[in-house]
Amino acid sequence: xxxxxxxxxxxxxxxxxxxxxxxxxRRGRAYRPPAGEERRAAVAEALRTGSRVAEVTPEEAxxxxxxxxxxxxxxxxxxxGDVDAAAVRLNALLEKYEARPHLDRHDGEPxxxxxxxxxxxxxxxxAASCATGLAIVLGGELYDRLGVCTAPACDRVYVDVSRxxxxxxxxxxxxxxxxxxxxxxxxxx
Ligand SMILES: [Zn+2]
Numbered sequence: 155x156x157x158x159x160x161x162x163x164x165x166x167x168x169x170x171x172x173x174x175x176x177x178x179x180r181r182g183r184a185y186r187p188p189a190g191e192e193r194r195a196a197v198a199e200a201l202r203t204g205s206r207v208a209e210v211t212p213e214e215a216x217x218x219x220x221x222x223x224x225x226x227x228x229x230x231x232x233x234x235g236d237v238d239a240a241a242v243r244l245n246a247l248l249e250k251y252e253a254r255p256h257l258d259r260h261d262g263e264p265x266x267x268x269x270x271x272x273x274x275x276x277x278x279x280x281a282a283s284c285a286t287g288l289a290i291v292l293g294g295e296l297y298d299r300l301g302v303c304t305a306p307a308c309d310r311v312y313v314d315v316s317r318x319x320x321x322x323x324x325x326x327x328x329x330x331x332x333x334x335x336x337x338x339x340x341x342x343x
Pocket of ligand 1 (some may be wrong): 180181282303304305308320323324325328
């Protein structure tokens with residue numbers, strides 16, 4: 155299942171930014187986002203998820219942390235069944251980052267839709283794109299495909315692109331942790 159290639163790419167970037175830059179828990183352990191040069195490199199890597207090579211300055215990396223926090227609230231709203239809150243949050247982000255559709259043609263590509271206007275900063279452009287990508291998900295039939303990992307001690311986020319929409323974990327690592335724990339519980343009972 156996919157929305158379209160550009161939408162899929164920015165959704166993947168949104169997930170990567172949230173999972174890289176927001177503190178919490180990851181796969182059974184406390185998670186602290188990287189700092190300094192590591193953070194800058196991590197943001198560049200997250201943007202590469204959208205198959206764009208992007209230069210990121212340390213200042214921009216800091217601003218991306220704020221964007222990641224904002225995007226996380228959307229996943230958390232949907233995950234706890236509060237789609238209204240997620241929608242209100244997204245509308246606020248679309249407004250804040252001046253998201254607007256704009257057809258562009260560059261680098262020999264055919265016309266394709268960008269989600270931000272010209273003349274913004276890189277951070278605001280990405281924020282507008284990520285918010286629009288999530289808004290497309292939330293505004294469609296598959297609105298509940300945004301999720302937060304349900305494994306113990308993990309709050310990393312995901313977008314469920316499986317055909318049947320039954321994903322509950324951020325990763326196979328968490329899925330396996332839960333399977334193993336259930337197996338042990340049965341074996342011990
Ligand atoms: Zn997880």
